[in-house]
Amino acid sequence: MSGKKAIFIAGFGGQGVLLIGQMLSYAALFDDKEVTWMPAYGPEMRGGTANCTVVISDTAISSPLVTECDVLIAMNGASLAKFEDMLVPGGELFVNTGLCPEPPKRKDINIHYVDCTNIAEEKLGNTKVANMVMLGAVNQITKITTLETMFKVFEYTLKGPKAKLIPLNMRAMEAWSE
Amino acid sequence: MEKKLMKGNEAFAAAAISAGCRYYFGYPITPQNEVPEYMSRELRNVGGHFIQAESELASISFIYGAAAAGARCMTSSSSIGIALMQEGLGSCVVCELPCVIINVMRAGPGIGAIQPAQADYTQVVKSGMNGDAHCIVYAPTSIQEAVNMIYHAFDVADEYRNPVIICVDGMIGQMMEPVIIPESRAVIEEKDIEKTKPWALCGHRNRRDRNKINSVFLNQYELEDRIMNRLLPKFEKAKKELPEWESRNLEGAEAVFVAYGSTARIAIEAMELLEKEGIKVGIIRPKTLWPFPDAAFDEIDSKTTKVVISVELSLGQMLEDIRLALEGRYPTALINRVGGILLSPVEVAERTKAVLGGMK
Numbered sequence: 001m002s003g004k005k006a007i008f009i010a011g012f013g014g015q016g017v018l019l020i021g022q023m024l025s026y027a028a029l030f031d032d033k034e035v036t037w038m039p040a041y042g043p044e045m046r047g048g049t050a051n052c053t054v055v056i057s058d059t060a061i062s063s064p065l066v067t068e069c070d071v072l073i074a075m076n077g078a079s080l081a082k083f084e085d086m087l088v089p090g091g092e093l094f095v096n097t098g099l100c101p102e103p104p105k106r107k108d109i110n111i112h113y114v115d116c117t118n119i120a121e122e123k124l125g126n127t128k129v130a131n132m133v134m135l136g137a138v139n140q141i142t143k144i145t146t147l148e149t150m151f152k153v154f155e156y157t158l159k160g161p162k163a164k165l166i167p168l169n170m171r172a173m174e175a176w177s178e
Numbered sequence: 179m180e181k182k183l184m185k186g187n188e189a190f191a192a193a194a195i196s197a198g199c200r201y202y203f204g205y206p207i208t209p210q211n212e213v214p215e216y217m218s219r220e221l222r223n224v225g226g227h228f229i230q231a232e233s234e235l236a237s238i239s240f241i242y243g244a245a246a247a248g249a250r251c252m253t254s255s256s257s258i259g260i261a262l263m264q265e266g267l268g269s270c271v272v273c274e275l276p277c278v279i280i281n282v283m284r285a286g287p288g289i290g291a292i293q294p295a296q297a298d299y300t301q302v303v304k305s306g307m308n309g310d311a312h313c314i315v316y317a318p319t320s321i322q323e324a325v326n327m328i329y330h331a332f333d334v335a336d337e338y339r340n341p342v343i344i345c346v347d348g349m350i351g352q353m354m355e356p357v358i359i360p361e362s363r364a365v366i367e368e369k370d371i372e373k374t375k376p377w378a379l380c381g382h383r384n385r386r387d388r389n390k391i392n393s394v395f396l397n398q399y400e401l402e403d404r405i406m407n408r409l410l411p412k413f414e415k416a417k418k419e420l421p422e423w424e425s426r427n428l429e430g431a432e433a434v435f436v437a438y439g440s441t442a443r444i445a446i447e448a449m450e451l452l453e454k455e456g457i458k459v460g461i462i463r464p465k466t467l468w469p470f471p472d473a474a475f476d477e478i479d480s481k482t483t484k485v486v487i488s489v490e491l492s493l494g495q496m497l498e499d500i501r502l503a504l505e506g507r508y509p510t511a512l513i514n515r516v517g518g519i520l521l522s523p524v525e526v527a528e529r530t531k532a533v534l535g536g537m538k
Contacts, residue, residue, distance in 0.1 A: 022183075022354065029183045029356050037183075037354035041209060042292060062447040064353050067522045 011075025
């Protein structure tokens with residue numbers, strides 16, 4: 001990846017929306033890029049709305065807030081309907097099909113359907129890594145980072161007794177295919 | 179040193195510990211809760227002390243005590259919590275007690291909203307304290323700058339024997355950026371405090387006369403002496419030595435933004451958007467809010483600049499200081515949002531065009 005990319009991730013609390021953004025941010029850090037991670041914070045709770053913006057760039061980032069994004073990850077239907085218009089024409093939209101019954105309306109974007117919860121359950125036997133299946137799909141298409149970097153990210157974030165989860169998360173990165 | 183990805187609030191706390199802060203007192207309030215959370219977890223690992231106070235009044239009173247004993251101490255809160263601290267803060271000023279306070283601003287007045295705002299400008303800069311009191315106020319725009327300023331703030335507080343406020347907003351507190359935490363400083367041992375802070379209350383052990391720290395003056399001439407001969411010269415020195423700012427693209431600019439903290443980042447992006455449309459805008463970013471960097475405004479290009487625009491998340495609290503600094507040299511305008519709503523670069527750019535359109 002080169003230049004500047006804004007990634008907007010939205011869903012509900014408990015889906016690991018903020019974590020997808022943080023993992024991307026760590027990857028950017030390890031790839032020696034500039035990065036900002038900005039959560040929408042409020043009186044949030046499990047089941048409430050959750051979203052965050054990640055900006056990754058080769059040069060210094062001024063605003064961590066964006067009004068349009070290059071990549072949108074919609075983890076549920078409400079987020080898809082609310083944020084679809086934020087995508088730039090030609091942008092990449094990732095739809096969590098299991099929770100988005102209504103199809104996207106835009107015709108000028110690239111749409112990728114990722115049934116991340118089912119893939120996590122059937123292929124990996126653990127629905128908790130559904131968000132990492134989604135991240136894997138995003139990375140396969142956008143090539144924001146590499147699997148080598150993601151391995152470093154998981155090594156950095158999953159330490160001690162959690163280290164045993166690294167192989168599962170690495171498999172999640174490759175579980176989806178278009 | 180290792181570059182880490184950290185949340186603003188956590189980085190603020192880490193910077194304070196590196197700077198030698200060993201006493202933290204605080205009461206929870208969004209959006210700064212990661213500061214006390216980090217302190218409660220990390221301070222004890224370096225032999226420090228964390229106390230969750232029963233209120234903000236207690237936090238600042240703990241600060242008064244710890245600072246009087248010569249310790250490097252810090253508290254943090256947000257907007258309405260800082261409002262509650264004003265009485266104790268005034269006592270710290272008149273007693274000349276060095277301390278660092280982080281204000282992660284949210285929207286007010288009152289309990290308000292937990293989203294970012296910059297409407298504490300008047301409270302921290304003009305001082306919500308009674309009497310002729312000032313706090314030195316820094317306004318960082320990124321997590322790294324906040325870390326550097328906090329690290330430095332403890333030295334400034336000690337040098338000036340005055341409270342220093344780090345004024346950020348919820349956006350910088352909540353976001354994550356790569357950051358380098360400066361190396362830990364050696365902490366002055368308790369037995370050595372009286373060498374560096376001879377005024378501190380650290381036990382005279384019958385070797386010298388008692389030190390007294392007292393904010394009550396039964397003799398009004400003594401208080402006048404304290405204000406005129408101790409506080410005033412310090413405030414004048416601060417006005418000469420402390421103002422800091424960053425300016426960009428002032429030469430040939432049609433309009434000049436003035437913005438601090440997170441809003442400066444939005445304004446810089448708006449500046450870049452406008453440049454693509456052939457509209458040249460510059461920016462002055464105050465890094466200190468008190469003392470306000472008046473001299474920055476002498477750098478404005480008088481041949482081209484038509485208007486100076488304050489971009490801020492308040493009803494125009496900073497605009498008053500901009501006007502004072504400009505002394506009528508340029509017309510001014512305000513681009514703002516309030517109540518916890520952030521400006522976007524596009525909105526700032528559009529509203530700038532409207533301001534410039536209205537001037538023709």
